[in-house]
Amino acid sequence: MVRVEDVMAAMEQLAPAALAMPGDRIGLQIGRRDKPVRKVGLALDPSPPVIHHAIRAGVDLLITHHALFYHPLGQIDTGTSRGQALAAALAHDLAVFVAHTNLDIADGGVNDVLAELLGLQACEVLEPIHEEHLYKLVVYVPTSHHETVLAAVCAAGAGHIGRYSHCTFNVAGTGTFLPEEGARPYIGEAGRLERVEEVRLETIVPAGRLAAVTEAMLSAHPYEEVAYDVYPLRLPGRTYGLGRVGALSRPMSLSAFAEHVRQVLGLPHIRYAGDPDRSVRRVAVIGGSGSKWAATALRKGADVLVTADCDHHALADAWHDGLAMVDATHAALERPVLRSVAAALHRKLGGAVEVDVLAVPEDPVRWL
Structure with missing residues (x-):
């Protein structure tokens, strides 16, 4: 249940x-x-x-x-x-x-859905908020269960580098252990030193998935006591944040783009600020009330910002600074x-x- x-x-x-x-x-x-x-x-x-x-x-x-x-x-x-x-x-x-804001920021959340609906390509974060910490997981696995453990940790979220998944490094070697009295070893018997062909499996894990990956590893591993290490890394992790900036497949006039937004969101009317004939190609989107990120969108090279709840001064300031604005409703964007x-x-x-x-x-x- x-x-x-x-x-x-x-x-x-x-x-x-x-x-x-x-x-x-x-x-x-x-x-x-x-x-x-x-x-x-x-x-x-x-x-x-x-x-x-x-x-x-x-x-x-x-x-x-x-x-x-x-x-x-x-x-x-x-x-x-x-x-x-x-x-x-x-x-x-x-x-x-x-x-709420966790769904705004998350992959596949409010802003990713908006960017996809509008047909934006090569998207990046508009306003970075979080940089996720990375860890290196090292675990020693008997060769019989190497592929099982590898598949389990990757399915739980380990091994992602950029657009690649299942990124691991594997080295064969010999592991030794001596089960003491009361142990229930998967291999060997108490009181006798065992030598087992094992694989040192290394992979990268984002902080947010470390607990789930560790649990998956322990569940898939056959040993009663699993030998593994977790190391913090001083590498830049994935950047998460508010809004998205991407490109249209082809330029269009601002008036045509505003009509495109209106149709995609199913609105009877829509407001926009800027020269109707201006060509737009690079687009920033931020669900909900996002007019305060107009300057950020301009710095990211956007021609237009799609957001909601814009007042007169926000629209006028953006227009005067060279950024077009399309103002939909809060609910329509989210x-x-x-x-x-x-x-x-x-x-x-x-x-x-x-x-x-x-x-x-x-x-x-x-x-x-």
């Missing part, structure tokens, strides 16, 4: 908590970790309409992008719509889990990631859990 903690573990792989911005409110906000889960619902906001819809739909765990509790609560007034929704969630044992998260959870959890993006209108913006 799948429980809340199992879904949380799957979400940790998709959007590690360590990637979240300092002070962000993420993780389990209502509910218990051991609650059985048969249905997961996904939404942007744990709003009253979303919570009531989730309860009617039989959702056990609601995963949202924005927090239910961001600021400390001074009171819960059940005479308000928010208070009534919270009371209903508690009464129906609805668990609520939040993945909601596409929900389909990606749902697909990933389907793959990780299998058919034991139903995962749905809740069909509730979440964009507060209406157009005339």
Whole structure:
């Protein structure tokens, strides 16, 4: 049976908590970790309409992008719509889990989905936030289990260098050990020195996967006591951050690009700032409210920044500085990631859990 903690573990792989911005409110906000889960619902906001819809739909765990509790609560007034929704969630044992800036920053998260939808190529991070530490894992494996352990550690996240996976180094040698009284050796017997043909397997592991890789290694290794070493490395690791910058397959006018964004996001209208005939090729995107990264986008060589919630001064300043802006709605930029998260959870959890993006209108913006 799948429980809340199992879904949380799957979400940790998709959007590690360590990637979240300092002070962000993420993780389990209502509910218990051991609650059985048969249905997961996904939404942007744990709003009253979303919570009531989730309860009617039989959702056990609601995963949202924005927090239910961001600021400390001074009171819960059940005479308000928010208070009534919270009371209903508690009464129906609805668990609520939040993945916010960690989902913005993560591979395959909000900004990667946006970049893919817009057709951007050769993307890089707009605003670096984290550089992941790297470790070297060395383990000694009998030749009979060498391939098994190698496959296990790589499947758990070891061995990635750039665009290459399963990067390891392997040296054959002879291992010795003497099982003492009470030991239960896989090879040999107590009181006799054993010599075994082994392989020294070396690979690289990012800090965020070290625990999972070590667990996979120990599970696949046949020895009662596994000889292994972990060394911290002074090498630059993977850079994670907010937003993405990439290139269109071909240049287009700013007005044509704005129309492209409008159609991709399914909006009836869209705002943009800049010369309509200006040619754009290099594009920066940042989901949610990202106008304060306009100067960063300009430094990264972007012709245009796609974001949301731009006020007059942000648009005017960017325009005067030479950066075009396309201003979509907050919800339109972030909601596409929900389909990606749902697909990933389907793959990780299998058919034991139903995962749905809740069909509730979440964009507060209406157009005339």
